[in-house]
Amino acid sequence: MSQFSDLWFETRVAAESFADFVAGGRLRLGVTGLSRAGKTVFITALVHNLTRAVAAGRKAQLPVFRALTEGRISAAHLDPQPDYSVPRFAYEEHLRALTGPDRHWPQSTRRISELRVTLEYTAKSWSLRNMAQNNTRLDIDIVDYPGEWLLDLPLLGKTFAQWSRETLEAASVAARAPIAADWRGATAMADPKARYSEETAQNLARLFTNYLRLAKTERYALSTLPPGRFLMPGDLEGSPALTFAPLPVEEGQDLPYRSLGREMERRYEAYKAHVVRPFFRDHFARLDRQIVLVDALAALNSGPAAVRDLETALTDVLMAFRTGRSNLFSTIFRPKIDRILFAATKADHLHHTSHDRLEGVLRHLTGRAITRAEGVGAKIDVIALAAVRATREAMVRHEGEQLSAIVGTPIKGERIGDEVFDGVEEGAIFPGELPEDPGKVFRGDALGLGDEDADFRFLKFRPPIASLGQDKLALPLPHIRLDRAMEFLFGDRLS
Incomplete structure (x- = not known):
């Protein structure tokens, strides 16, 4: 500003x-x-x-x-x-x-x-x-x-070159590299100094958005994925302000007029001016x-x-x-x-x-x-x-042992091992216990986090059945x- x-x-x-x-x-x-x-x-x-x-x-x-x-x-x-x-x-x-x-x-x-x-x-x-x-x-x-919009606010203090460098580096780590492969491959083939082509810009933006979308799925559940509006564009879908992607450019690099790099930088600045800044201000x-x-x-x-x-x-x-x-x-x-x-x-x-x-x-x-x-x-x-x-607690006998369980109606399609829930019948679930030392969640290999045989897996449940008051309206x-x-x-x- x-x-x-x-x-x-x-x-x-x-x-x-x-x-x-x-x-x-x-x-x-x-x-x-x-x-x-x-x-x-x-x-x-x-x-x-x-x-x-x-x-x-x-x-x-x-x-x-x-x-x-x-x-x-x-x-x-x-x-x-x-x-x-x-x-x-x-x-x-x-x-x-x-x-x-x-x-x-x-x-x-x-x-x-x-x-x-x-x-x-x-x-x-x-x-x-x-x-x-x-x-x-x-x-x-x-x-x-959406919380993703908050992650856009730091962009106000970052140049296109800085944001590009950070985004490309983040995409190269082991957790992201497989799902970023197509976009990174296309980016490596793109020359920021080459003459701007709308087809090239749209292709890079599409592959970049696909990478962000994959990273948000439950399998990966990654969080630091600005720009936030790429996954929820609303009325801006297809606009130049949402048709850009990171490029390997140096800070202060002199990019030719009407080059791909300069046009991507211009659109990045437009995103900050017309999307991020109004949200912060208003x-x-x-x-x-x-x-x-x-x-x-x-x-x-x-x-x-x-x-x-x-x-x-x-x-x-x-x-x-x-x-x-x-x-x-x-x-x-x-x-x-x-x-x-x-x-x-x-x-x-x-x-x-x-x-x-x-x-x-x-x-x-x-x-x-x-x-x-x-x-x-x-x-x-x-x-x-x-x-x-969505659940209540109960003590359930399992293999001769009393275990603390939660009881609820899993959403249709949720599964534990070979058991698939129909979304109608209740089930008693043993979710396991979180570690006493919270630092262990960062060392998930010791707990099996992210694996099918992990110490615990968390299912999704349907909302509880609502009770009605004397006025026939749902009670809290x-x-x-x-x-x-x-x-x-x-x-x-x-x-």
Whole structure:
């Protein structure tokens, strides 16, 4: 950005923040995570639990969420969102998917969306914020966006040559080389100084995108794969801003006019200007709180390379946040993310005796990132979470031995050995235990991680059957530590 555009951006953010403060209690909560981490399910469960638990008087549903258990929340309801240019989060559609007769997990996040849930409450103590807000209302604007977009933010500080070098080096490591072979072969044959050809550019971009798509599959479960929009292009599909690929060029290299290298560099810069920068300016820089959902179990299923790659991605994600201790000045004029929650999702795929070990794995994965954020005053927490609990626990006798199992309905096609599930009948699963030493997940050969005969494999389950209240509407679905997430993310704003 130029100095003028930097100044204009900061002035605009300050003006919007001041307007938010004067208008009343408002908190912008960012919800993100890499693919299949459960963002859509988390938001749907969060809103449904808030609105239904209050309406039905089910305080026991959220015992750690103090404002509710203390009886200080009088109403919770959806309100029109403030940003008319942002698509609304399809809450009702996703809730029907989870609670309908053909219950299934809703579709994953593919774009940015927003939803406002309003809590009417009675504060326990006086503060300047409460006085300004009449002490009665908190609007929580939930901003849902793909975590892959966060991994694009570091591109703003990288040249085309730097990004190309890093991407080509990453594709040469053992975990990526096989799936990058076609693209790397075509890149080796391309001359950056040769005259630009649209056919060549499209072919390189197609092969590069195929490599990114393969890396995201469950078999590999790799995470650090910018540019993020290549896998979810939306309206930009086929545009020049998404038709480029890395090339072996040197920093400061003088590329001929209308050469392939110069055109790829121009398109890379257009991607930053028209895709990455507007996301940062219009949405990301205005967040107050953030939850990052992490599917650590998928990485464990795929092996140590995926685990190490996830660690790098989470460090890059936190580097993108504008973190710091919030005070009155920053609240009014310069918002900062002062609380970040890392949540290992799908905790219901494990017996509760392994939940603390799952948290330990996530703390190990985010250790470098957390140290940096805490150094500037942000508060960080790590939890094992299931926004919707799809299993229950049971003790099952197996070969004369009592074993801790989880019971649920595996999705059709899931299998253990020769047994293939039909998606209808429940099954008792022995998921195994995570290691006491979380560092062992980086040495997965000792555990068999990523192998069919691993110490544990994690299946996918259908959502639980919803219970109906007297009003014939679905009651809040069971969860694991969703209330703890609520208390950390916005409980202090209701005190």
